[in-house]
Amino acid sequence: MSVGFIGAGQLAHALVRGFTAAGVIATQRITASCPDTDLPTVSGLRKMGVNLTTSNKETVSKSDVLFLAVKPHIIPFVLDEIGPDIEDRHLIVSCAAGVTISSIEKKLLQYRTNPKVMRCMTNTPVVVREGATVYATGTHAEVEDGKLLEQLMASVGFCTEVEEDLIDAVTGLSGSGPAYAFTALDALADGGVKMGLPRRLAVRLGAQALLGAAKMLLDSEQHPGQLKDNVCSPGGATIHALHVMESGGFRSLLINAVEASCIRTRELQYLADQERISPAAIKKTTLDQVLQQPGVTVSGVANGNGRSGLSLFNNRGPGVKKKN
């Protein structure tokens, strides 16, 4: 089995590091493509032994499972580019926040009658094999495809199937969650330093305390509130600390954060559904590099007010598969 990544940024890099550490796939069976070879993650991927290319079409031809690891607004662009190259064996897994399975299927159906599509939301701790991943299955993907994806993603953390309508909420919670944690850890370390600890020790102790608490919660059947109670001895230091947190509306800030991330995700999905890819969304240099790929031409570039904006078709009509 070969795995390919369209996109060679943070997500592709984190997934490749996790998969290889888990030993589920050898790096020589992984291909990644990206028009921008200057990304720091590109050299990281090369060092791991991944086949790197500037051609998305090459990634498709070399892979069975294809992860779309590009930013949401680039997805339609990529789908039009690789659509003609999709074959029966291909399983397309989109990791893009807010991009629906139906929008991907709609685009690919111009090229192929039964595109196998899945959608997943994961997060960067896959790099240390402690990721949180959910996935939803598209119209033409089979049970075995779901199991295959789940096997891959479970090697790098928690993975479960969900209904697609939950994925935006998952984005707000565990997709963005690591950023909330990094911010909290920075602040906790500041607190430790304020009270006299050296910085390195403060960062270490803060991270270890969060890690240990999270592990306790995952290993326990108890409610987080019960676990919190167990740590608060009467009149002690911890309950004093909790009071100041509650006084500042700590909990509410975290609920706000999950909500804000989820809402923004839904907004990005809405914008994408309008199919407004303005030319401004794609760098001229990137566009030039893609146009240099064999078999890709551009037609009908609007001035930004046209409904379809930029679209890329090969020189055959839609609906006709271009053979390799």
Added chain:
Amino acid sequence: MSVGFIGAGQLAHALVRGLSAAGVIATHRITASSPDTDLPTVQGLRKLGVNFTTSNKETVHKSDIIFLAVKPHIIPFVLDEIGSDIEDRHLIVSCAAGVTISSIEKKLQQYFATPKVMRCMTNTPVVVREGATVYATGTHANVEDGKLLEQLMASVGYCTEVEEDLIDAVTGLSGSGPAYAFTAVDALADGGVKMGLPRRLAVRLGAQAMLGAARMLLDSEQHPGQLKDNVCSPGGATIHALHVMESGGFRSLLINAVEASCVRTRKLQFLADQEKISRAAIKKTTLDKVLQQPGVNTEAVGNRPRGISFFNTSNPRTKKN
């Protein structure tokens, strides 16, 4: 080597579970004592195969390393009770927040010239072997004693030696830290449920995200701010979320929390140093049970500033076995 716990509450229970899961000591070589046999943790300890007793003196006799796992205001009470039973081999490790090594040495020196005392601050995730522990070494404890304690505590998480004056700050950060985390995951799960997730999944994803992020930070040389930047794609969902957190002063609340816990710890230490153990701090039923132990009796309890104190019938400085 045998290990004893004076006190059989949350901390003793968590440490025993972690140490036995780590395989560093067999539970039958562990003794724990408490006058209160109704604590739920007592049952847990019994089930683990620990020797449980109501006699602190028995714990001392059966152990080489003795963890003092009782609340801070009980420490002087316990030291007076066991002081005359301390021998050369004993290493006393106090886990009580805010109780200084010097206050413990001062009390024990009434009974034994060179008590080996160490002080540690740990936290409850020792129960899943992901604790955070620091320790400081007392006047008469050796380098080997430090290494022994470090070996034990490193089997259940991170452990490092520090200067004693840092321990109160550590209490505020990693001692209380798990409570901050449990509160955070509860709130994150509420957020997930608000946006449509079932509760169990929301708790699972919130805890997993926190665990993964902490693991990334521990395994990385990078600054937490850099790791945060890496997760925030331009115009994306995450940076929107971070903005609302910052607007509410999220970071400041956590700094406040660490400070409040540390300040309270120092205050508890100050109160303890006054040596005011009011009678009200000890339940009559507990006091009665301790008094039933052989070799313990009370002097006349008056209104002395020292409140209750316990002496056995021999003179101080005469070792009683």
